[in-house]
Amino acid sequence: MSILVEIIQGLGSIVLGIINVYIWVIIISALLSFVNPDPFNPIVQFLYRITNPAYMFVRRFVRTNFNGLDLAPLIIVIGLQVILVVLSALLRAL
Structure with missing residues (x-):
């Protein structure tokens, strides 16, 4: 049973990391909206493609x-x- 708990905690840590990265992507995209970047820049297009579904x-x-x-x-x-806090509390409770 201990191996299963460790696998779940490892996968949960990966999910927490992905959520943290997405938070930073949202912040960077929001800051870019203030400076009105070139819409044909591939990085800007990538950020908009990643964040627009959540915005919508x-x-x-x-x-x-x-x-x-x-x-x-x-x-x-x-x-x-909020999801990060709840998920990390659940993972610590295992």
Whole structure:
């Protein structure tokens, strides 16, 4: 049974790492939106392709545009932080 717990904890750690990387991608994409980068840059296109599905999901349920400021990245980061806390607590409880 101990091996199964270690496998689950290892996979959970990988998921936590992926969520942390995605949080940073969201933050970088939000900061790039302030400087209006070249839309044909491959890095910018990659960031938009990765983040736009999450933005659209949040915008479908919550009005995120307040006086020209999009709060979708903030809502996503807060939600992902909550998931990180819950998941890490579950993994520690094993």
